[in-house]
Amino acid sequence: MKHIKTVNKPGLQKSLKTGGCGECQASCQSACKTSCTVGNQVCEK
Amino acid sequence: MKAKIHKFEQNGEYILLDINSGAVHVIDKMIFDIMDIFDGGNDAEVMEKLSASYPKADLEEALSELHELMEAGELFAPDIDVPPTFKEKGLVKSLCLMVAQDCNLRCKYCFGDGGSYGQERAVMSPEVGCRAIDYMLENCGPFRKHFEVDFFGGEPLMNMKTVKAVAEHVHELEKAKGVQIKLTMTTNGMLLNDENIKWLNDNNVSVVISTDGRREVHDRMRPDAGGHGTYDKVMKNFKKFVDSRKGEHYYMRGTYTNENLDFTEDVLAMHDAGFDVLSMEPVVLKDSPLALREEHLPRIYEEYDRLTEAYLKRHREGKGFFFFHFNMDLSNGPCVAKRLSGCGAGHEYFAVAENGDLYPCHQFVGREGYKLGSIYDGITNKELPRYFRESHVLNKEKCRECWARFFCSGGCHANDDLFHGDIRKSYELGCELQKKRLECAIYVQAMLALEKMEQGEKVGEFTTAEGIR
Numbered sequence: 001m002k003h004i005k006t007v008n009k010p011g012l013q014k015s016l017k018t019g020g021c022g023e024c025q026a027s028c029q030s031a032c033k034t035s036c037t038v039g040n041q042v043c044e045k
Numbered sequence: 046m047k048a049k050i051h052k053f054e055q056n057g058e059y060i061l062l063d064i065n066s067g068a069v070h071v072i073d074k075m076i077f078d079i080m081d082i083f084d085g086g087n088d089a090e091v092m093e094k095l096s097a098s099y100p101k102a103d104l105e106e107a108l109s110e111l112h113e114l115m116e117a118g119e120l121f122a123p124d125i126d127v128p129p130t131f132k133e134k135g136l137v138k139s140l141c142l143m144v145a146q147d148c149n150l151r152c153k154y155c156f157g158d159g160g161s162y163g164q165e166r167a168v169m170s171p172e173v174g175c176r177a178i179d180y181m182l183e184n185c186g187p188f189r190k191h192f193e194v195d196f197f198g199g200e201p202l203m204n205m206k207t208v209k210a211v212a213e214h215v216h217e218l219e220k221a222k223g224v225q226i227k228l229t230m231t232t233n234g235m236l237l238n239d240e241n242i243k244w245l246n247d248n249n250v251s252v253v254i255s256t257d258g259r260r261e262v263h264d265r266m267r268p269d270a271g272g273h274g275t276y277d278k279v280m281k282n283f284k285k286f287v288d289s290r291k292g293e294h295y296y297m298r299g300t301y302t303n304e305n306l307d308f309t310e311d312v313l314a315m316h317d318a319g320f321d322v323l324s325m326e327p328v329v330l331k332d333s334p335l336a337l338r339e340e341h342l343p344r345i346y347e348e349y350d351r352l353t354e355a356y357l358k359r360h361r362e363g364k365g366f367f368f369f370h371f372n373m374d375l376s377n378g379p380c381v382a383k384r385l386s387g388c389g390a391g392h393e394y395f396a397v398a399e400n401g402d403l404y405p406c407h408q409f410v411g412r413e414g415y416k417l418g419s420i421y422d423g424i425t426n427k428e429l430p431r432y433f434r435e436s437h438v439l440n441k442e443k444c445r446e447c448w449a450r451f452f453c454s455g456g457c458h459a460n461d462d463l464f465h466g467d468i469r470k471s472y473e474l475g476c477e478l479q480k481k482r483l484e485c486a487i488y489v490q491a492m493l494a495l496e497k498m499e500q501g502e503k504v505g506e507f508t509t510a511e512g513i514r
């Protein structure tokens with residue numbers, strides 16, 4: 001494409017079906033614990 | 046209406062995020078303008094409104110590219126409205142142990158009143174600590190393998206007796222039950238002596254170390270109980286510590302207040318001092334002279350732009366560092382269920398106070414009305430955990446509409462409670478900072494991905510560091 005460069009392979013919609021195992025780590029967002037937004041995480045699977 | 050896309054300009058680049066798919070597109074100015082109008086089906090309106098600004102053929106070409114994205118599910122992807130697929134009943138998968146509600150520093154911005162959390166200064170006994178671990182394994186639901194336990198305080202190294210007893214208990218349980226219990230500790234470094242360093246290394250404890258960056262900032266903000274600066278002492282300890290584990294499994298974090306809004310200097314000071322896994326966090330304070338307020342926002346945004354450029358510059362020069370908030374995996378992030386469930390406080394993550402009382406998380410310890418039960422009697426407050434679990438982005442009024450909802454997962458309940466007395470009312474300043482940092486992170490990852498694509502690597506294969514390496 002000339003006007004658009006897509007930089008990732010998004011998996012959000014797919015994960016609606018495959019996700020939810022819950023093995024991932026907790027993700028506190030508070031400053032005192034180095035706020036880990038879920039965006040910073042990778043899936044444990 | 047719920048936003049479906051978010052677009053922004055960062056350092057001359059135009060970026061388009063498709064919220065419900067998570068697709069990130071680097072676009073040109075024409076597409077950026079088109080997206081003010083385009084809703085997926087109104088091509089004629091776009092042509093009419095923009096024909097004075099762009100050649101007709103270019104607009105047609107752009108629109109056809111946008112339709113291509115829609116067909117690929119990477120633009121205007123459908124809303125995600127499903128309830129979280131996580132279990133109905135609260136499970137325990139991680140604990141924060143307040144092993145020492147006491148501290149040897151007097152940081153100016155401490156939310157825990159010098160470690161005591163408004164209660165008596167006290168330390169957790171080994172019995173309480175070990176019982177807490179048993180409680181977690183008894184209440185984790187079926188077949189859970191991964192757990193986390195964080196030694197927190199106050200200053201956890203002030204109570205190594207309990208820390209050691211808990212770790213020993215953890216290792217026994219890991220062997221006996223085939224589970225993995227990840228241990229972390231957050232420390233100010235004052236007691237990080239050779240003996241403690243060896244013990245932490247031998248026991249695979251990931252460690253978060255706290256400093257505020259530049260010497261003068263650190264010494265002003267993080268004095269000891271006698272009011273003396275602590276920079277020299279803790280940095281010497283941190284250096285020895287990080288070298289001893291070959292730069293792995295640690296995180297260096299700092300806090301900025303309105304007294305160092307030029308915090309890029311502090312991040313770079315940490316890097317220059319030889320550390321490369323870094324984080325710098327906005328202080329959260331109400332009615333304090335150090336607090337961040339709305340009037341500081343333009344200055345803070347500017348600073349994140351500076352930090353972003355400094356980060357990329359060092360990266361491109363081959364001497365990059367990890368900065369926690371820019372560290373985002375755009376392709377392999379967590380599933381929707383995780384993104385909806387947020388921090389887990391009060392339903393899968395709990396804090397254990399020194400006496401064994403359970404709270405939704407470390408920040409709620411000692412807060413009126415938030416005691417949930419104890420490790421001996423279990424959760425006796427049945428309502429609150431449910432309220433926490435259901436306080437996710439689809440149920441928080443502001444989050445539901447917010448473009449950042451699948452990255453942020455709803456912010457910090459403790460902050461919402463502090464500012465609004467309700468964990469469903471978002472702390473606005475936190476939201477503004479969160480969104481700015483996310484834009485910077487998406488930009489950083491997009492630029493790094495583009496650079497890799499130019500070198501011929503496939504999309505989706507770029508790497509990011511884990512939470513704690």
Ligand code: SF4
Nearest residue numbers: 028029030388406457
């Ligand atoms: S409520 Fe806030 S401080 Fe507590 S675990 Fe969640 S994000 Fe962290």
Ligand code: SF4
Nearest residue numbers: 444447453455456476
């Ligand atoms: S907490 Fe704020 S930034 Fe995060 S999703 Fe909610 S409204 Fe958006």
